[in-house]
Amino acid sequence: MSVLQNKTAVVTGGSRGIGFAICEVLASEGCRLVIADISQDKTQEAVGRLSACGHRCEAVRVDVTEEESVVAFQKELRTNHQVDILVNSAGVAPNIVPTIRLSSTEWKRVLDVNLFGVFLCCREIGALMARQGHGSIINIASLNAVSPAALCAAYNVAKAGVVSLTQSLAVELAPCGVRVNAISPGPIETEFHDVVMPQRAATLGVTKEEMVERVRKSIPLGRWGRPRDVAQAALFLASKHSDWITGQNLVVSGGLSGVAASPSKETMLGSRADLV
Helix, strand or coil: CCCCCCCEEEEECCCCHHHHHHHHHHHHCCCEEEEEECCHHHHHHHHHHHHHCCCCEEEEECCCCCHHHHHHHHHHHHHHCCCCEEEECCCCCCCCCCHHHCCHHHHHHHHHHHHHHHHHHHHHHHHHHHHHCCEEEEEECCHHHCCCCCCCHHHHHHHHHHHHHHHHHHHHHHHHCEEEEEEEECCECCHHHHHHHHHHHHHHCCCHHHHHHHHHHHCCCCCCECHHHHHHHHHHHHCHHHCCCCCCEEEECCCCCCCCCCCCHHHHHCCCCCCC
């Protein structure tokens, strides 16, 4: 029997990238899926692809940054499902910009999805799991959480917050039989990095292809990660094989421990001498 037979998983941001790969892997192990995403079209497309393979899944439009949306989603789940697994994979890529030139709007945009959204889903669905007396929450963080990169402070802070939130919840929910863990991916080939890599390359005066190759060479296992690499880790944390594991941050990075490269003075100052 598949390891997740007759289990139900909620996956936020499950319509693409790492989130979709997690959906594929969980479904292949017999899990029923509820894919929660802000993009109705992309979520329906994801459900269509999974259903065509014989998997059980449904789509729900949820804006993880809106409290009312998440609360309503939890009420719907409470009525219709027992939730065994929650994967918080919804996220947005940061704009690459020095902290001293970072706008409040950009700061809020990145933290709203990548941290506040995780908090809301953990709070609402975590409460549901606590009443059930069991569950596994998996929060997708980032290598940036433990090794902050230059020029993306909001993202670094958000993902570090996800790890801290994970550890806090793990202690609080343990008496209720709910495990809470995080996964911190390193460089993964997704749409996310298609956004970030050109910006990062521009700060160094190299092409996107050169930037991608630089990153590849820095990874001890010699290749960029794939969404399925993260999905397999999520499967482990969702299954009975990790029954005695909680409060952990599993780094999935091909051995990469971080990159601490300082930007140039020109990149820092740009064309705004007054930095107002």
